[in-house]
Amino acid sequence: MQHTLELLAPARNLSIGIAAIDCGADAVYIAGPAFGARQAAGNSVEDIRALCTYAHRYGARIFVTVNTILYDSELEEARELVHELAAAGVDALIVQDFALLELCKDLSLPLHASTQCAIRTPERAAFLEGLGFSRVVPERQLSLAEIRAIRGAVGCEIECFVHGALCVCYSGNCYLSEYIDGRSANRGACIQACRSRYDLVDAAGKVLVRDKALLSLRDFNLLHRLEDLAEAGVCSFKIEGRLKSLSYVRNAVRAYSMALDGLVARHPDRYRRASFGRVTEGFRPDLNKTFQRGYTELYLDGRRERNWSSADAPKSIGEPVGSVRIVRGAQVELDLLPGIRLRNGDGFAFLAGGEVIGFRGDVCEGRLIRCNRPVEGLRAGMRLFRNISAEFEKEMDSQPCRRMLSVQLDVLISSDLPPVISSEVEKSVMRVTAHSEDGRIAEADFPTAGFPIADNQQRMQEILLGQLSKTSGHYSFTVKEPSFRGLDPSFHGLDPSFHGLDPSFHGLDPSFHGLSVESKRLPLLKAAFLNDIRRRMAELLDAQPCGRLPLYQISPLPSVGRNDRTATPSAPSPVISSEVEKSVTYKENVANALSRTTYKRLGAASVEPAYELSHKAGAELMRSRYCIRYELGLCPRHQGARDTGPLFLLNNGRRLALHFHCATCEMTVDEA
Numbered sequence: 001m002q003h004t005l006e007l008l009a010p011a012r013n014l015s016i017g018i019a020a021i022d023c024g025a026d027a028v029y030i031a032g033p034a035f036g037a038r039q040a041a042g043n044s045v046e047d048i049r050a051l052c053t054y055a056h057r058y059g060a061r062i063f064v065t066v067n068t069i070l071y072d073s074e075l076e077e078a079r080e081l082v083h084e085l086a087a088a089g090v091d092a093l094i095v096q097d098f099a100l101l102e103l104c105k106d107l108s109l110p111l112h113a114s115t116q117c118a119i120r121t122p123e124r125a126a127f128l129e130g131l132g133f134s135r136v137v138p139e140r141q142l143s144l145a146e147i148r149a150i151r152g153a154v155g156c157e158i159e160c161f162v163h164g165a166l167c168v169c170y171s172g173n174c175y176l177s178e179y180i181d182g183r184s185a186n187r188g189a190c191i192q193a194c195r196s197r198y199d200l201v202d203a204a205g206k207v208l209v210r211d212k213a214l215l216s217l218r219d220f221n222l223l224h225r226l227e228d229l230a231e232a233g234v235c236s237f238k239i240e241g242r243l244k245s246l247s248y249v250r251n252a253v254r255a256y257s258m259a260l261d262g263l264v265a266r267h268p269d270r271y272r273r274a275s276f277g278r279v280t281e282g283f284r285p286d287l288n289k290t291f292q293r294g295y296t297e298l299y300l301d302g303r304r305e306r307n308w309s310s311a312d313a314p315k316s317i318g319e320p321v322g323s324v325r326i327v328r329g330a331q332v333e334l335d336l337l338p339g340i341r342l343r344n345g346d347g348f349a350f351l352a353g354g355e356v357i358g359f360r361g362d363v364c365e366g367r368l369i370r371c372n373r374p375v376e377g378l379r380a381g382m383r384l385f386r387n388i389s390a391e392f393e394k395e396m397d398s399q400p401c402r403r404m405l406s407v408q409l410d411v412l413i414s415s416d417l418p419p420v421i422s423s424e425v426e427k428s429v430m431r432v433t434a435h436s437e438d439g440r441i442a443e444a445d446f447p448t449a450g451f452p453i454a455d456n457q458q459r460m461q462e463i464l465l466g467q468l469s470k471t472s473g474h475y476s477f478t479v480k481e482p483s484f485r486g487l488d489p490s491f492h493g494l495d496p497s498f499h500g501l502d503p504s505f506h507g508l509d510p511s512f513h514g515l516s517v518e519s520k521r522l523p524l525l526k527a528a529f530l531n532d533i534r535r536r537m538a539e540l541l542d543a544q545p546c547g548r549l550p551l552y553q554i555s556p557l558p559s560v561g562r563n564d565r566t567a568t569p570s571a572p573s574p575v576i577s578s579e580v581e582k583s584v585t586y587k588e589n590v591a592n593a594l595s596r597t598t599y600k601r602l603g604a605a606s607v608e609p610a611y612e613l614s615h616k617a618g619a620e621l622m623r624s625r626y627c628i629r630y631e632l633g634l635c636p637r638h639q640g641a642r643d644t645g646p647l648f649l650l651n652n653g654r655r656l657a658l659h660f661h662c663a664t665c666e667m668t669v670d671e672a
Contacts, residue, residue, distance in 0.1 A: 004551045005230060006274035007260055008063070008159065009253045010241040014047040016249050017062075018054050023250050023282070023401040024257025026274035027061040029094060031242060032085055035078055036065040036188055045084045052089035057474060058403065059438055059546040060275040061091035065242070067114040069186045069591040069610055070097045079103045092135070096172065096186070099594035101132055110134040112159065116172035116186065118587065120146075122153030129154045130574035131598075137161075137238070139170055140220065141625045143302035144232050151233030157551050158233055162222040163252055163287075164240025166298065168194045168215045169622040169669075173587050175611045176621045176669060180654065184612045186589050195314040197354060198649040198656075200628065211354045213314035214628055214649065215669075218307070221287065221295035223255060227263050228300075230271060235551045248290045250396055255285035274549055276438040280476065282401030289392040291316040299625055304638070304665065309631045315356040317349050318387030322367075324350075324380050332361075332369040334384060342369065347388025352377040358387065404476035406437040407541065409468055411479060413448065413522065428523070434537045436475070438547030442540035446533055451523035460522045467530035472538040576603045586611045586619060621656070622669040629660055629667075637662045648672055 009025035011017030017028045030051065033042050052062045064085050070078055082093060082100065086107045093100065093109060096116040104111060112135040113119065113128040119138045128136055135157040138150055151158055167174060174185045176193045183189035194215040200208045222229065226237060237260070239252050257279065264271045287295075293310040294317070322336040336342075342364035349358045357377055361369040410433040428449040434442045454460035468479045576582060576599070584590065584599050584607040591610040599607050611619055627635065634641045649656040655672040 002270060002272050003230070004235060004274045004549050005260055005264070005271050006061075006159075006236040006551060007253065007256050008236050008238040009249060010164075010239055010244060011051070011249065012242055012244065013043055014051050016246050017051045019246055019401075020249050020253050021055050021058060021060055022279070022403050023253040024261075024279050024403065025060065025253050027063060027091070027236070028055060029063040029065055029238075029242070031065045032081060034081060035068045035070065035074070036242075045081075045088050048085065048090060049088035052091075056089065057542075057546055058275050058277040058405065059548050062089070063092045063094050063112065064090045065094045065114070066100060067094050067096040067116050068188050069184075069589045069612065070099050070595075072592045075099060075103065075592060075594060082107065082109070085109075094137070096589065097592070097595055098131070098590075098598045099592050101598065102594045112157075113137060114172075115139060115161070116589075118170055118172040119150070120170065122149045125150045125158075126153045127574040129156045135159055135236070140166055141170065141299050143299050144228055145302055147229070147232045147234065157235050159236035159238055160229055160234045161220060161240055162226065162229070162237045163220055163256065164244075165293075166217040166220050166296075168217050168624050168626050170624060172589065173620075174622050175619060176656075178612055179615075179619075179621050179671070186610070186612065196651055197314075198651045200632075201648050201650055202644055203646045203648075208634075208644070208647070209632065212311040214309070214311050215622075215626075216293070216310045216314035217298075217626060218294040218296040218310045219292045220298060221292075222297060222300065223259055223287065225297065225300060226256070226259055227266075230263065235274075244291060247393060247396060250283075250401070251285050251287065251290045254279070254282065254401060255287050258285065272549065274551060276436075276546060277403045277405040277474065279401045280404050281399070283392075283396045283399040286392060288319040289389045291387075293317065304625075304627070304630055306631055306633065308626055311631075312351055312354075313356050316387050317351070317356055318347075318385040321348070321384050321386045324378060324382045324384055325367075326380060327375075327378055330371045330374045332371070332375065332378065332384075334367045334369065336367050340386075341391070342367070342386075343389070343391040345388075345390035346386055347390075349385045349387045350378060350382050352379075352382070360388075403474065404471060405474055405546075407475045407477050407537070408435045409433070409477055409479045409537065410435070411464070411468070430525075430533070432533055432537060434477075434541055436541055436546075440541050440544045440547065442537055442544070444533075444536055444540060446529070446536075448523045448525065451525055451529075454522050454524040457522055460524060463527070464522065464525060464530060467527055468534060470534060472534040473542070475534075475538050475541065477534055477537070574602060582606075584608060586614060586616050618671060620668050620670055624667050624669075625665065627660065627665070627667045628658060 006026040007024065008027045008029060009020035011020055011028045011030040017030055020028050030048060031042050032048060033044055036042060048064060055062050066082060082104050086109050092112050094112045094114050096114045100111060111133050113133040115137040117128060119125050119136050120142065125136045133156065137159045138147060140161045147160065177191045178184040180193055181191050183191050195213055197211050198214045199210050200214055202208060237256060239256060241248060260273060264273060293313055296308050298308060320337060321340045322334040324332060325335050326333040344364050346361045346364055347358060348361055349356050359371060359375045362372050363370040412431045430446045430448050432444055432446065465479050468477055470477060582603065582605045584604045586608045589610045590596050590599065590607050591613055596607050629635045630638065633639055634644055636643045647658045649658065657670045657672040659668045659670060
């Protein structure tokens, strides 16, 4: 069985979403006008409708994030929004709050359980599937073995992050921003306290580390691990970045799309892409050229390493280019690393006083950088990085990606054909049948009786093949070498029962041979006539919806019974069984009556309100597999270090307590 692999790209707005599709994304996730977990990334329903129209021409999908927790006063607004989004043509909603299960019950719209649902175990994944979610998005700090265990427990789709920024906390259970500033990460207003700078002190007040971003992680990069994830049962590969720039999204999407194409090419019988159309031209991606804090694969291999942190550079610092040799006013001379070429307009960064400081190189010649003013803080001997490559940005702008759907044309010229469309046609016609890669078929007749027979048949054949084997809109037409066969008398045009992609469709009919000339006498056809044929066939294909491919498929399991047009085989309905689960804590983020009712219906004896409502004293603010002690080489259990006793983080007079849970190898941040 072929498994379908989806590249899921972020979009801050409509134009970035279109660029992501053009660069090879199979799906895009984007925020609507409200209730998205990035308050600064909202979009109108009209823009989302336009993005759906664009994506659907390639069989690509659009998912909208409605993944904040909802207050009771917001439920009616949320209900209206999800109905508007469904009418706009979105393919799924990414949600956190269980109230959406009720608000969407009369919509045939799949719901994806956001990573904010804190999915770290097979039991949690199965619980969410049983509620009716057609996809789960596990925590980013899981190993391949843990992802495989989740795959074995559910029959729904599994989506995993593969690239971009990492939250140090388990997703959905971070309350640090709310605690510090009253701005909730679960409400889309995170202040990114994990990127702030802290002192690490012991119980006596001794400073062990001063002024470092001790909770800041490097960025995720699993470009070379996609095959491992696919084998573990992941069907959707997600790039983080709904606040990222157009440049970032283009570069990341192109890199991962090429990697997935390579995976499919190596295993064509096992995998296929989730949408149609391939990028036929464009820039060459380089993930070192856009925003990144350094890269990590985190816990994917199930082992801890001392390279997860970006404590020195919580902002993007870029690729190393060399070290500063001499600074003379506004001129900087470097010792460049091998292979580095500087260009006018490059952006540079260096570390000074614990901060990432950036500047622009107005004129770059060899190893010299000339700026319009002296760069404060830059000294000889410092390492220099490039966080904006003017050459790469120019290449992306000048060589944009172009995504085309492949269409093969079958051409038959005859003087005796039954009509396809009109009741009467001239005696000599050209019948053109288009077969698109997604399974659509379109056919039309073009009268040719008014054209004389071409004197040079070989030249006319070359012109016909050349003019028809071009592009029109987002279609790339090809006509194979001519063969000579008659028209199948049983063929009468498009099958009226055709309503989409036949699940058994795996390419074009192997009996297809391209150009057929029954009369073996080509008329002298003008280029404009042939160009009109391409345009007309594109119009006929556009009149039909692009085919769709199903995603992950396994042996059927009992359905949960939701009214869902893309219902996924699912585990039985969930039941809360353990004593702990019967007392639902603030970590379930229950902020409204509908969510509370869901848990009560499932057997919960008590349901605590969300931290945002209660500000529960002594609450655990953050839990993570990342451990500051281990990162600093201070772990008594694994590194044989002397036990430092209690440790604390200090920032602007605020004190946070660190607790180390060695049995599970986790760290928590708590109120001190």
